[in-house]
Amino acid sequence: MIELYSPNGLRAEVPETEAEDNTPRFNVEKDIEVAIAYYKDNGYVIFSACVSEENCNKLRDLWEKIIKPYKSTIYRQTTAKAEKNILNNNNWIMNPILNLQSLNPKHFGVLRHAAEELVFSNILVCKALKSILGEKPKIVQSMYFEGNSATWEHQDSYYLDSEKIGLMTAGWLALEEIKADAGRFFICPESHKIDLGRQNIENNIADNHDKYIAKVVSIIKSKNMPIKAPYMTTGDVLFWNSWTIHGSLDSQSKTHSRSSITMHAIPESHKFLQLHSRLINVPTDDLGSSLVYRPKDQKKFKNRLILATESYFPNIFYWMKKKAIKSLVSRKTT
Numbered sequence: 001m002i003e004l005y006s007p008n009g010l011r012a013e014v015p016e017t018e019a020e021d022n023t024p025r026f027n028v029e030k031d032i033e034v035a036i037a038y039y040k041d042n043g044y045v046i047f048s049a050c051v052s053e054e055n056c057n058k059l060r061d062l063w064e065k066i067i068k069p070y071k072s073t074i075y076r077q078t079t080a081k082a083e084k085n086i087l088n089n090n091n092w093i094m095n096p097i098l099n100l101q102s103l104n105p106k107h108f109g110v111l112r113h114a115a116e117e118l119v120f121s122n123i124l125v126c127k128a129l130k131s132i133l134g135e136k137p138k139i140v141q142s143m144y145f146e147g148n149s150a151t152w153e154h155q156d157s158y159y160l161d162s163e164k165i166g167l168m169t170a171g172w173l174a175l176e177e178i179k180a181d182a183g184r185f186f187i188c189p190e191s192h193k194i195d196l197g198r199q200n201i202e203n204n205i206a207d208n209h210d211k212y213i214a215k216v217v218s219i220i221k222s223k224n225m226p227i228k229a230p231y232m233t234t235g236d237v238l239f240w241n242s243w244t245i246h247g248s249l250d251s252q253s254k255t256h257s258r259s260s261i262t263m264h265a266i267p268e269s270h271k272f273l274q275l276h277s278r279l280i281n282v283p284t285d286d287l288g289s290s291l292v293y294r295p296k297d298q299k300k301f302k303n304r305l306i307l308a309t310e311s312y313f314p315n316i317f318y319w320m321k322k323k324a325i326k327s328l329v330s331r332k333t334t
Contacts, residue, residue, distance in 0.1 A: 002180050004229070004249050007150045008217045012227035012249060016180040021231040028124040032131050039132060043192030043244035050124040051235045056175040059118060060259050062111040063144065067093065070107065073311040075099060075296060077143040078151075082310040092147030092257050100142045100261070104298035115142070116287055119173060119261055125237060126289035132169045132239060135267035138284060138291040140168075143262040148183030150250035153216045155196060157242040161273045162266035166192070168242035174232040175259040182258040183251035184229035185238060191225060191245035216245060265290070 004014050015021035025048045026035035039045040067074075068091070073082040077096040086095045097103075100115040119125060120139050129137035141160060162168040172185050196215060219225075229249055232238065240246055242264075251258065266272060268291055272280045284291035296303045 006227055006247060007152045010220060010227050012186055012229050014180045014184055014229045015231050018231045023230040028128050036131050042189045044187045044238060044240040046230060046236060046238045047128050049235045050237045051118060051122055051173060053234045055118040056234050059114055060175050062114055066108055066111050082307050088147050094147040094149055096143050096145040098143055099295055100144055101292050102294045102297045120263060120292055121287035121289045123289060128239060129265050133267045135269060137265035138268050139263050139265045140272050140293045141264040145260045146257050148248055148251045148258050151248040152213050153220060153245055153247045155243050155245055158212060161242045163271040163273050163279055166243045168264060168266045169239055170262060170264045172238045173261045174234060174236050177233040178258050179253060179256040181252040182256035184249050186227050186229040186247055186249060187240055188220060188225040188245040189228060192241040192243040194219060
């Protein structure tokens with residue numbers, strides 16, 4: 001067991017091995033009812049071996065061969081902006097990719113298809129999601145991480161959710177054994193029972209995001225919530241509720257990456273909620289076991305044109321985007 005700290009200085013005891021970790025693990029085929037009860041009580045649950053080691057390795061190999069050499073811009077998770085790869089001294093990409101299902105098929109078609117086939121329509125992953133959501137899952141967002149520079153404490157609902165707030169669930173798939181010092185995913189058990197309110201003009205993401213994060217940290221401290229960073233190995237998936245406070249620890253390792261894929265899903269019949277302000281009936285493709293929404297799908301010319309505009313005129317573009325977000329949140333809350 002090692003002691004680490006969250007991005008805002010909250011202490012976490014991190015197990016180095018599965019033997020040190022008291023977090024229960026479940027089998028999708030054998031334990032689904034018990035696992036769902038645990039999820040409802042704690043706001044998260046771990047299912048073991050949902051994706052085979054062979055398929056996890058295939059996804060990592062495609063990342064190395066297709067994403068690493070790419071020299072132009074791709075949408076990123078941390079900023080939602082178009083950026084080139086940022087590599088650290090270990091040659092790990094530090095700015096995670098946003099929405100694998102929307103990657104340009106001309107450049108990344110093999111990885112896009114593999115993510116859909118091996119993860120987003122994976123029978124075990126989708127059985128878990130359907131059991132949690134009560135319906136066929138509609139995947140509305142995904143990410144791929146390799147290196148990790150820590151993610152602040154937050155609830156996903158502040159950014160995105162189902163039309164019934166608090167019903168969206170997300171899954172974090174470990175593509176390799178995630179070492180204790182590699183920037184583990186962490187959660188605050190039972191924090192999904194806390195309603196932090198809606199995004200509004202006072203705490204909007206455009207220019208008051210820090211106020212929201214400060215409120216989350218204050219709640220964790222005032223309620224003395226534990227920070228748990230469970231042991232995860234290849235093929236395991238941790239699912240959590242959109243109200244569950246979570247984040248990731250900063251990587252302390254020079255030798256261990258934390259390759260992983262995250263997906264966010266809502267029930268098939270529900271609309272998609274953005275920033276507590278914009279409700280969208282999103283178009284989807286049917287993958288069989290799930291539906292997938294493709295934000296800014298780079299298969300479409302108009303979206304490639306927008307990406308090019310962001311890439312060449314970022315200052316103007318993001319100034320206009322910031323104004324649009326503030327206007328949207330302001331209209332919703334007045």
